[in-house]
Amino acid sequence: MKLAIDMLLHVSTHKGRWVYFFLAVITAFAAFQMRLIQIDTDPENMLAESHRARTFHNEVKQTFSMHDAIVVGLVVPEKGAKSDEAISGIYTPDALAAIHQVTDHVLAIEGVISQDVMSFSTVDNIKQGSDGSLEFSWLMASPPETASASAELQKSIERLPLLYDTLAASSGNAAAIYIPIADKNESYRIAQDIRAYLTNVDTAGQWHITGLPVAEDQFGVEMFVQMAIAAPAAGAMIFILLFLFFRNWSLITAPMIVAMATVIITMGALIGMGFTVHIMSSMIAIFLMPIAVVDSVHILSEFSDRCKPGENAGKVITHVVEHLFKPMLFTSLTSSAGFFSLMLTPIPPVQIFGAYIGFGILLAFLITLTFIPAYISRMSPAALSKLQVALHQNEEADNNEGSTTLLKRTVTKLRYIALNHRALIIAVFGAITLVSAWGITQININDNPVRWFKQDHEIRVADRALNAEFAGTYNAYLVITDTNKSIDAIKVLNEANLPSSLDEWVEQTQVSINQSDDANKMSELAMRIDDALFSNLDDDELTALDNLLQVVDAANGNANTFQQPAVLAHIEKLQAYLDTQPLIGKSQSLVDVVKVVNRELRSGNEVDYALPANNRGVAQTLMQYQSSHRPQDLWHFVTPDYRQTLIWLQLTSGDNQDMTNVISLVEDYFANNPLPEGLSYDWAGKAYLNVVWQENMVTGMLESLLSAFVIVFVMMVLLFRSLVFGVLAMLPLTITITFIYGLIGIVGKDYDMPxxxxxxxxxxxxxxxxxxxxxxxxxxYKETGSVPDTLDAMFDEPASAITRNALVIALGFTPLLLAPLVPYITVGVFLASIMAVSALVTLLVLPAAMVFLKRWVFKGA
Structure with missing residues (x-):
């Protein structure tokens, strides 16, 4: 090992140009790969493509033709018309004209699923006609021009539960447009198009745009901007801090080159290998920047301490690197192990994040080991002489009474506290750790992509405004499935014992059945029988086919599970229960469609807003509904074979914690009110997927942290060849993690992804x-043989280097506090906290613990 280090340092100090060349070429190549960057902020990708929840979610979207949707809302804060008190709020002609105008524009935008857009002007009014027949007419074919027409529109909406509190707020002060889109990655473009158009719409009130697709895609855009600002700003701050510590531009340029090269090569490797830049991987630059300069600061601190005027810089830097090689190697290995452990989590973006941060740490160690010696040894004699004189003068100035730097004064105070109040330090940090352990039990596990923006961001403002007015802009889908084996149409046909004269018809019917979809095979058989009954048949053939048709009709009646009133009644009771829960704004299902149509088919009065008494009644309502302008809406709630149905839940909160409570409510309900035999339920929707990946993240992070903790402990024991030193090395880590996460629980900060x-x-x-x-x-201690002298010496260069590193990282990332994105702010705040706490524990608790355990720490003391 020593021979390899010596050869590496020899090459670095004597062949510095080759080091420069190879580093420049690799960095340039990596930078060239960044042109391929692809941004991904879809939380769905927090789960593996094969994950059961994700595959089922996508199956549900395809089965029920559900699409990610943008929600555009118009909120009129105060009721009251300008000239007519008969109408108010959103139901003024001006507001309705504006909604119609915006809807027309939305329908023309590329990427919008126009046939599924829900707005006043694109949905049906279902009512009983003047002759008692069922009538489907556009709710708002054109904007009403009179107060009476507006009032009539309001009455119509209030009679339609599928629209009330979804398209029109119950307060009468807001209206919404639901805009399904073909590709959620286009939501930002579509939202920007709508925002630009809204600036030219003249109406009272405030327009808002929200929805998880918009929040996620907009976060991607702003994340990209933040990547371009935050990392350079943090780098600039670190550069300034390094200058304050070392007072030499040439010297501190070296660690900045190390940091920038590490970030560029790591990000270039990630992008070049085809990985998308997720919210996790976007933080790689932010995380690597401080870690990449840590070893450089240790080297520069000792170099500045040892380098005297007249000495050969190459020899000094070689000695310094040899001296620090082992601790730098093990700090790099332990730091990378901490991040490599994230690859144990079941979340792909976290795995990629951990892998590339771990790679970046080892890369930074290699670049530091080669570039820093090459850089310093290649400094011009004039610059090196000037540097040595400056460092020597700074040292003399620091030794003069009254001229010590702030850093020196800080380290001196820490020295006094650490060496004179050991018992108090142990007691204080012990108490803090106990309180922190309790704080960990108070942590709330919660996340919500909308809350990745600041409170005053337009996404957050829109989210609050529209969820205050409507039943909710967050969606969850409860899917109920009939798991009973479906009826085999071919088997029914073959068991019918039809006359041999129908053999040719049977063969043709078998072909037709096999060519039809699984959901329509029995329907295909019924249609073939119907057609045959109208052809020239003898009495035996007619009787046989008529008997077969009765069998098929009976089978279809039993097979069409969600046409059975008894089954629909279970769903009706479930919805009644859900609608009483404050976390659920509203639920919609096939039941609502059936009850509305049934009411208008009968009397048009609320007394008939109920489920029909038999299967035929249900089938009739659904057949009538399919004659509307939007027959496809039926298949958003049920499959064509009526063996699977969907209940759409609207939630006013996208917090994972709230969705988890909704799941528990449904579980409790079904525990007390079991579904009919053969029916099962499952969840889909973005709100549910967020819960799943959040649970996976918490479990995965805990497992990775515990495994990394054990690995690092073993590495510490091996490094120091001492169990006692291994335990001491884990003290700052243990206390810092406990304190940081205890503080999170105590202050009420949600435990989220960052x-x-x-x-x-x-x-x-x-x-x-x-x-x-x-x-x-x-x-x-090997040099002095004295415990007091050892600890006293530790508060010279080593303590100064640790303090410098802590300050560089803690203060270097204050630019993150100005970011518009909450995850970046979180990282900035907690980076500073981690560095401050871990440095304090190292400089205060470790010396105190070493004195109390000196019999084992300092053998023979």
Whole structure:
């Protein structure tokens, strides 16, 4: 190992141009790959493509022709018409004309599923005609021009539960347009098109655009901008801080080159290998920037301490790197292990994030080991002489009374506290750890893509406004399936014992049945029998086919599960229960369609707003509904074979915690009110998928953290060849993780995706400081043989290097606090907290613990 290090350092210090060349070529090639970047912010991709919840969700979308939707809403804050008190709120002619105008524009936008757009002007009014027949007419074929026409429109909407509180708010102050789109990745473009058009729509009130597809796609756009701003801003801040510490532009350029090269090569490798840039991987640059400069700061700190005027810089930097190689190697290995452990989670974007951060850490170690020596050894004699004199003068100035730097004064105070109040330190940090452990039990696991934006962001404003007015803009689908074996049409046909004279007809019918969809085979058989009954048949043939038709009709009646009133009654009771729950704004199902049509078929009065008494009555209502302008809407609620149905739940909150509670409500209901035998239920919808990946993330992160903790502990024992030193090295890590996550629970911050991932960063950086502190303490003790002298010396260069690193990382990412995206702000705040806590624990708790355990730590003391 030593021979390999010596050869590497020899090449770096004597063949620096080759180091520059290879680093430049690799970095340029990686940068060239970034032209292929693809942004992905779809939370659905937090689950593997083969995950059961994801595959079922996509099956449901395809089966019921459900699409991701953008919600456009117009909110009129105050009731009251300008000139006519008979109408108010959203039902003024001006507001209705604006809705009609915007709808016409939406229907013409490329990528919009126009036939499924829901707006006042695209849906049917279902009512009884003047002659008692059922009448389907456009709800708003053209905007009403009079107050009486507007009032009539309002009455019609209030009679249609499928529209009331979905398209028109019950307050009368808001109207919505639901815009299904073919590709959710186009939602930002479509939303921008609508925003631009709305600026030219003259009407009272405020327009809002929301929906999970818009939030996710807009986050991708803003994330891309943030990537281009946050990383350079953080780099600039780190550069300024390094200059304040080392006071030499040439010297501090080296770690910045290391950091930028590490970020560019890592991101270029990720993009070049075909991976999309998810919200997780977008943070790779933010995470790698501080980690990449850590080793450089340690090297520069010791170099500035050892380099004196007249000394050969190449020899000094070689000695420094040899001296720091082992602790730098193990800090890199332990930090990368913390992130590689994320590959154990069942979430693909987190796996990719962990893999590339781990790779980036090892890459930064290699670049630091080669580039920093090459850079310093190749500095011009004049620049090197100037650097050595400046460093020497700074050291002398720092030693003059009254001239110490803020860093020196800080380290001196920490030295005094650590060496004179050991018992108090142990007691205080012990109490903090206990309180933090309790705080961890108070953590709320929750996430919501809309809350990735700040409170005043237009997405958040729209989300609050529309969910306050309507039943909810978040969707969950409860799917009920008949799992009983379907009737075999071919078998029914073959068992009919038809006369031999019908053999040719039977063969042709078998071909027709086999060519039809599985859901329509029995219907195909019934149609073939109907056609045959009108042809020239003898009495025996007619009797046989008539008997077969009765068998088929009876079978179809039993097979069409969700045409049976008893089964629909179960769904009706479930909906009545759900509609009483505050978390659920509204539910819609096939039951609502049947009851509305049944009412208008009979009397048009509310007394007939009920389920028909028999299968034929249900079938008649559905047949009538299919003569409307939007017959396809029926298949959003039921499959053509009537063996699977969907209940659409509208939720006013997209928080995972609320969706989890809704799932529990349904489970409790079915536990007390079981579905009929053979029926089962499952969930789909974005709100449900978010719950699934959140649960997977929490479980996966916990498993990865525990496994990484064990791996790092074993590595510490092997590094120091001591169980005691291994335990000491884990102290800062353990206390920091406990404190950070305890604080999250105490202050009520939701445990979301960025918070979960920070555990890996906490593990890597916290143990970094401990390794350097303990490794240097062991070396100094071998030289001095004195515990007091060892600890005193530890608060010179080693403590200064640790403090510099903590400040560089903590303060270097303050630009993130100005980001418009909450995950970036979260990372900035907790990065600073992690660095401050882990540095304090290392510089205060470790010395105190080492003195209390000096019999085992310092053998022979």
């Amino acid at each position: 918070i979960a991932v920070l555990s890996a960063l906490t593990l890597g950086l916290s143990v970094d400081f401990a390794i350097h502190f303990l490794a240097r303490a062991r070396e100094i």
